[in-house]
Amino acid sequence: MQKRRLIAFTITKPVRNFVGLTLLFVIIWTLSGCDREDFTDSPNAMVEFSVDTLMFDTVFTERGTITRYFKVYNRNDRAIRVKNARMENSDSFFRFNFDGFSQDDAGEVIIWPNDSTYVFVEATIDPDESISASPFVINDRMLFEVNGNTQDVRIKAFGQNAxxxxxxxxxxxxxxxxxxxxxxxxxxxxxxxxxxxxxxxxxxxxxxxxxxxxxxxxxxxxxxxxxxxxxxxxxxxxxxxxxxxxxxxxxxxxxxxxxxxxxxxxxxxxxxxxxxxxxxxxxxxxxxxxxxxxxxxxxxxxxxxxxxxxxxxxxxxxxxxxxxxxxxxxxxxxxxxxxxxxxxxxxxxxxxxxxxxxxxxxxxxxxxxxxxxxxxxxxxxxxxxxxxxxxxxxxxxxxxxxxxxxxxxxxxxxxxxxxxxxxxxxxxxxxxxxxxxxxxxxxxxxxxxxxxxxxxxxxxxxxxxxDSLSAAIGQGKPLPEVSLDIKGNPRDPDAPDVGCYEWIGN
Missing domain, CATH: 2.160.20 (Pectate Lyase C-like)
Known part of the structure; x- marks a missing residue:
């Protein structure tokens, strides 16, 4: 990218006010033009992550909190904007801090050319919760919007004491x-x-x-x-x-x-x-x-x-x-x-x-x-x-x-x-x-x-x-070596039922 330079020069007093005003507009134009050119919005320009899955491998025996981190890299020669970083699940077990911004404030994060930043992710696990509330393996994804692309890092944690x-x-x-x-x-x-x-x-x-x-x-x-x-x-x-x-x-x-x-x-x-x-x-x-x-x-x-x-x-x-x-x-x-x-x-x-x-x-x-x-x-x-x-x-x-x-x-x-x-x-x-x-x-x-x-x-x-009217009832031949059914119920010794279950009448 061709860089613009600010050139210092002396302005005589009679025209100082007019030229000063003009110079102010030039500086504003220069800065806004630099902003447009320094950031890439190409769909091919994306970020990279230090991991594809962030794993919380601690097995909790009681309620606890743990933090892990990963890095986000900008390998491009121009700055890049990462927008709308968020967890995929609205009721996630995980919370994050992205480049110093909490997840509520990480609407837009700038990563400069060939630079990187950290994402810290915190998980709070209570292994005494029921399986429906805290499953064995808790899965989520952290999503990043980058130049029209949605990129992600998978997040996993153990939710039970196992x-x-x-x-x-x-x-x-x-x-x-x-x-x-x-x-x-x-x-x-x-x-x-x-x-x-x-x-x-x-x-x-x-x-x-x-x-x-x-x-x-x-x-x-x-x-x-x-x-x-x-x-x-x-x-x-x-x-x-x-x-x-x-x-x-x-x-x-x-x-x-x-x-x-x-x-x-x-x-x-x-x-x-x-x-x-x-x-x-x-x-x-x-x-x-x-x-x-x-x-x-x-x-x-x-x-x-x-x-x-x-x-x-x-x-x-x-x-x-x-x-x-x-x-x-x-x-x-x-x-x-x-x-x-x-x-x-x-x-x-x-x-x-x-x-x-x-x-x-x-x-x-x-x-x-x-x-x-x-x-x-x-x-x-x-x-x-x-x-x-x-x-x-x-x-x-x-x-x-x-x-x-x-x-x-x-x-x-x-x-x-x-x-x-x-x-x-x-x-x-x-x-x-x-x-x-x-x-x-x-x-x-x-x-x-x-x-x-x-x-x-x-x-x-x-x-x-x-079924009580099943055609399988009483149709087997005695097999002395199979005296019980799949549930441990005794079979009829003379006319057992066909299949794994012996019918138990009401």
Whole structure:
């Protein structure tokens, strides 16, 4: 920018008054012209921040206040105006001071060329407040208006007294739990809140009865892809043992528990049991609101007893070339298949309820292949599949709630499945080109129930207990090894009900 200079000179007395007045106007014009040229209003001229997320990593055990700061940089060669700095939420937990101005007075802040200034942010947290008033993770954004652009810094704080893992990072981080083949027990009565990705490697992680695990899912990036990073993952030598009881289950879900979020699907990624890990066991465990409930990869063994998986945006349970045994389990309100068993494996389900209502996919999908080059699938792998369902409900509002894909065209030994005393919904599956002998050879003593017949108590509220007129009542065969239902209620020893719940009369 070309700078104007003020030149000193002497004025003779006869013309001093006139010239002085003229000079005053020149000075005013010069100063106003300099003001216009010294500030940039280009939309391409913006500020930079020392952080993209300001993290308050202190865990409060009582009401307290803490202050953190970040810097705002002007990398431009001309001054810049930052207008209307504010918190996004009007009832924010945070207050700020921007370049010495309180948030009520920070209507316009000037940052000179190649200069910077500070923003101090204060948070006041009361961990004794209810979750609805002070959630596990408090999120906000500080907004800055710069030359027609809105820029922001994310602000996060811990709102409850809990075990945060990792303790000092926001979303996008990876926490490694490794104990040399030993065992770690999460027996603190306070809940556990997981940020980012928890990797369990060379360690047995035990969740005793009553453990509450909340996963803070969020959008993250590794510089190449954007993903939801709220994930529990086991490495090859990792193992999860969830030891809930009927009266005191283990609960694993998102960290948004306030009204309006308790039933929202897809808040975190889910539980992924990596290849060769385990064996894993989940008893009386409730898994809520992930993208995928549990994915159990190749060569894993998974035992599920009285496990509930609800509100997923993808599949509820995925098994890939592994072994799964599920007893008294409920998997429902899924955006994908309730259960998807791929690339072979050996699977047995007893008194299990699949309730896949509200989407176009089947409740159960089974196949014996893996596609290495989707979507073309010119290169596939094959493995034999064995799937057996006993006294179970495979339900939904589609015409077919079972899909069977056998890429070997029924080559012996590669696709073995049976349903014994089950309630199912099939239509196209029993056509001539598919499995016309399904009810004679594969689904013994099954009921192909009508969609509008009473079955469950209240699907709208995820209540999969049996209706008093349900076709599932008394239709099972005795299984002495399954004498209780998902809630610990005794089953009829002679004619148990089908599904995870035993009907309890009024």
């Amino acid at each position: 075990n945060y893992i990792p303790a000092n990072e926001a979303t996008g981080g990876v926490a490694l739990l490794s104990c040399g083949g030993g065992t770690v027990v999460w027996d603190d009565p306070k809940p556990y809140v997981i940020f980012g990705v928890l990797v369990i490697d060379d360690c047995n992680l035990v969740w005793p009865a009553g453990t509450r695990v909340h996963v803070h899912g969020g959008i993250a990036s590794d510089g190449q892809i954007v993903y939801n990073d709220g994930l529990i993952f086991t490495g090859p030598n990792g193992r999860i043992l969830s030891e809930g009881t009927a009266d005191n289950p283990v609960v694993v879900g998102g960290d948004r528990l306030e009204p309006g979020f308790a039933e929202i699907a897809g808040q975190w990624s889910g539980i992924r049991l990596g290849e060769t890990s385990g064996p894993h066991r989940f008893e009386h465990t409730i898994i809520r609101n992930p993208i995928i409930g549990i994915r159990s990869d190749s060569a894993t063994t998974l035992d599920l007893n009285a496990v509930t998986i609800l509100n997923t945006t993808g599949p509820g349970l995925v098994g890939i070339h592994n072994n799964i045994t599920a007893t008294n389990c409920l998997i429902g309100n899924n955006g994908g298949h309730s259960v998807q068993l791929s690339y072979g494996g050996d699977h047995n389900f007893y008194h299990t309820t699949l309730g896949n209502y509200g989407n176009q996919l089947e409740a159960l999908r089974i196949d014996n292949f893996f596609c290495y080059d989707p979507p073309h699938c010119d290169n596939i792998g094959l493995n034999p599949l064995s799937v057996n369902f006993y006294n179970s409900i495979i339900g939904g509002n589609g015409r077919d709630e079972i899909r069977i894909i056998d890429v070997t065209n029924r080559e012996p030994g590669f696709m073995n499945f049976s349903f014994d005393h089950c309630l199912v919904r099939v239509f196209d599956l029993v056509r001539e080109q598919s499995y016309p002998e399904f009810f004679e050879e594969n689904c013994i003593n099954c009921i192909n129930y009508e969609l509008f017949n009473p079955l469950f108590t209240d699907l709208q509220n995820n209540d999969y207990r049996l």
